[in-house]
Amino acid sequence: MKNADPALASARGATPMVVYHALRALIVRGQLAPGSRIVETEVAARLRVSRTPVRGALQRLAHEGYIVDSVSLQQSRPTVAPLTREDALELFSIVGEIEGLAARSASSLPVAQREALVRELTSINARFERASRARVPKHDLIYELDEQFHRRYVERAAGPRLRALHDAVKPQAERYERLYVSLLSRDLAPSVQEHSAIIAAIASADPDTAQRAVQVNWRNAAARLGQVITNVGERGQW
Amino acid sequence: MKNADPALASARGATPMVVYHALRALIVRGQLAPGSRIVETEVAARLRVSRTPVRGALQRLAHEGYIVDSVSLQQSRPTVAPLTREDALELFSIVGEIEGLAARSASSLPVAQREALVRELTSINARFERASRARVPKHDLIYELDEQFHRRYVERAAGPRLRALHDAVKPQAERYERLYVSLLSRDLAPSVQEHSAIIAAIASADPDTAQRAVQVNWRNAAARLGQVITNVGERGQW
DNA sequence: GCGTACAAAACTGTATACAATTTTCCTGGA
DNA sequence: TCCAGGAAAATTGTATACAGTTTTGTACGC
Numbered sequence A, B: 001m002k003n004a005d006p007a008l009a010s011a012r013g014a015t016p017m018v019v020y021h022a023l024r025a026l027i028v029r030g031q032l033a034p035g036s037r038i039v040e041t042e043v044a045a046r047l048r049v050s051r052t053p054v055r056g057a058l059q060r061l062a063h064e065g066y067i068v069d070s071v072s073l074q075q076s077r078p079t080v081a082p083l084t085r086e087d088a089l090e091l092f093s094i095v096g097e098i099e100g101l102a103a104r105s106a107s108s109l110p111v112a113q114r115e116a117l118v119r120e121l122t123s124i125n126a127r128f129e130r131a132s133r134a135r136v137p138k139h140d141l142i143y144e145l146d147e148q149f150h151r152r153y154v155e156r157a158a159g160p161r162l163r164a165l166h167d168a169v170k171p172q173a174e175r176y177e178r179l180y181v182s183l184l185s186r187d188l189a190p191s192v193q194e195h196s197a198i199i200a201a202i203a204s205a206d207p208d209t210a211q212r213a214v215q216v217n218w219r220n221a222a223a224r225l226g227q228v229i230t231n232v233g234e235r236g237q238w
Numbered sequence C: 001g002c003g004t005a006c007a008a009a010a011c012t013g014t015a016t017a018c019a020a021t022t023t024t025c026c027t028g029g030a
Numbered sequence D: 001t002c003c004a005g006g007a008a009a010a011t012t013g014t015a016t017a018c019a020g021t022t023t024t025g026t027a028c029g030c
Helices: A015-028 A040-047 A051-063 A085-106 A111-133 A139-157 A160-184 A189-203 A207-229 B015-028 B040-047 B051-063 B085-106 B111-133 B139-157 B160-184 B189-203 B207-229
Strands: A067-072 A075-080 B067-072 B075-080
Touching (some): A015 A160, A051 B051, A085 A139, A085 A207, A085 B160, A139 A160, A160 A207, B051 B067, B111 B139, B139 B189
Antiparallel strands (some): A067 A075
16 A cells, blocks of 8 residues: 555655644643553554654654653553643643743844734734633633744744744643633633733833743742643543 | 573663663764664674664654654654754753743752752862863763752652653753864853852742753853854764 | 757655564463 | 463564655766
């Protein structure tokens, strides 16, 4: 079999990415429970590809922390990484550092670009607040808006290396962020406030304050999430 | 051929790591010049293994930034990543953020552990100073001591996530750090000073100052390196 | 002499065969 | 009933064949 499903491998070299995204989506949304064993041949069979591209995808997922290799003396047995309180706390503080550095750069942007950015952030935060006030909160929308807010100033101000680092680390927080909005969608007012503080610091071209505001935002989010996460993640269903 | 050279693949599953370390060493030390094309079959032939483990090693190197895929419409042609001034500046500032966070944690360590750490750092920095004062500077030794200094407080204070992030990012700086000590081995006094400042902050349990001291150390190193790096890296010989 | 076109070589992507090891499960005995 | 032993199944690691694409080299025409 040279190419069982051309629709899946249309672009030659895209197959590992397809596998990667498929698996990542399952993990991030909790449909592949933490602790689950992942078997190369199973994935390969389900996606109608050989084990070779699956291996590439698994390696990437492992490098990014979505799956861990449960040691077995010789062979590596990939399993979905668990969700723990400690992991969330540490990951959020790391994201805070990275995005804090980006916010520092954003505060040193030329006036025109900075003001444009401030307008964008203000708009996104307003939509975020509206979404969080909805009687029936749309978790996907809330997640997307929060994500957009942070990504915006990173994209506008960070250099390629920092952006690469952000791209490498931030997606790992998605599992916890989705957990956050689904568990705390009733009390997102503090987030809105903290976003405003970030905007204000960038608007007044105050790098130190901006960096600190971002770090505080993530530290607080981690604290809030930490109070409700215990043992929720391990169950793999939410 | 099942296993051409058992000495290279003794531990079953270790082959990709052997290939990885071999290639990484060549890249980091500049023997594989920036811009060089890397050919799977060549590496496989030279190390007497098949392309499969080579592929794994290349994927990892690509993920870690040592090699980039020079796009060619369809196929990915792996080439050794270039050394540029901008890359060094950004990379060092990122390392500063990560290690700064670790230093912050180190400053909050229990007294006993903190004092033990301070003693270790003081000793390493003393040896670093002696090495830097030598009439004929041993670049490898200087690099090792500087590396040790920073790794020590990260190992002692950082959580698993931060350490994983550090492990992922820091090695990429090795290329530039070696360049640094080889180009600036005559003027390492500022580094010694900055290390002392870091130690003092940790000793007095002052997280903010410790974090800032680490960031300053890396920012200054980047600035010093930036002044001499231009166009040196691209040539691939030093 | 230079450029273009065509052929050949090189190289990567994918699939698959095979080996080695680990896990599972069944059977027999205490 | 429970535990031990062992065989079979499962799973990963490695090698290699094959296909498709890109690059290279050469020869021919201008």
